[in-house]
Amino acid sequence: MSIGYPWIRLRRLCQIMRQNFAKCCEEKLNAQINMELKACHQYLAMAYHFDRADVSSPGVHGFFLQASAEERQHAEKIMKYMNKRGGSIILSSVPEPLPKFTDALTALKHALNMELEVNQHLLEVHALASKQNDPNLCDFIEANFLQEQVDGQKILADFIRQLERAQTDLGDYLFDKYMISAGMHNSVAK
Template structure:
């Protein structure tokens, strides 16, 4: 038993490990999307860069949760992550997958917040609210706006090329504005 463990239930510890797994899955999925966007058959370097950045951000979330688990006296379980899909019908389809993934991660974070409240764990509730929940809403809004822009420019051709070049040069804020 950890000497640091206090007011940190096994149920909450298991939920944190589940979230670590989700964050790692998201990271791997975004890496797969980046690889797809960077392939010579898709060749969208702006979306490739965006999803590489998203992959790194999700990996950092997993690392933060591992560090938090250790700080609280828990036992972080590093998951085996199944290989994500590596092919999509289109760039639009890949971004739709990313949007659904962000919503799934958000749903799990909200479940974990509720569980932490039920387990009388104010430290975890505070950490989730201050670090993850607002950021998750912002990520969903950001990807939803990317989706709207992709719908507007069409799924192929010059519009998609110009969209991607703007994303590459100006980043996501240059394409969608502030979230």
Template sequence: MNFAGRLQFRRLMCLMVRQNFASECENAINKQIHLELKSSYDYMAMAYHFDRSDVALPGLYGFFKSASSEEREHAAQLMTYMNKRGGTICLEEIPAPQFKFTTVKAALIEALDMEKTVNESLLALHALANEHSDPHLSDFLETNFLIEQVDAQKQLADYITQIERCEKELGVHIFDNDIKGKDMH
């Protein structure tokens, strides 16, 4: 079977499994996949910034590297879900990170802003699922994403508060050691 034939066969199989899955939800999931992959890419850039020899904060490196992995896993969960529902995954180009932070506090604020953006997008997707009477998608989002987003935002806000208390170099070193080995919720 040639490529066009395989593509036609795949579309037919997707139609067989597709039920109560609005194209608007499919499009929104694709946007969410892109946002999760972009967040993963951004967190990876942050991680390796803190791994540089002139920065040397291994706790923050590990924290942001873990956050990157988590966001990539979220994208994978969404892609698996999309295939289960008979949708088509449409990956897009991911722009290079554009960070301008010069302090740990600024990096944490940037991360919190990213998490809020992801959360807003998930809430909009959840509302869209409800609008289209799609309890499967609503449950999937509630079970796998929404609570975790609140936990991540709380954790980052706590870290920002803690770093504000210790903005001197020794304080940053102590903070970095404190978060070593902790993953993003």
């Protein structure tokens, strides 16, 4: 009886079930997972920046805290998908987030740029999956991410415009109160 490494047997089982899942798609999904975790980490840092006593913006804090949780859920959803397809998940280190922002407007603009970057990468994953003739991956990306990204970008753009119009201390205060009830995706009509 030979003693083998258990992870080698497990890897073989994953490869047995793997079908029509190109290595380049697996690599692109791993990059997406790490991008989602980077956004999660950045949103978490942003949330707790706005929770500080000298900033005190509970609405903005809650908004970014919710955004952080959503990004983590996206990463986990992709990881579950990778396991279903027989892929290998490779997590990289998460870069240090920007530590603080001068105001909510700057933070929202940074959030919109992050969302645009995440969306662009998702579009690239979809295009690659299409090129590799992987309709399952195309469907996964379409069903779980693309519309949500567009909706989230619209909400952020609306918040940015509203806050630009309210550029006074009172306006910032009122906007923060409005943010308590807002979310990245819960106010979008289904």
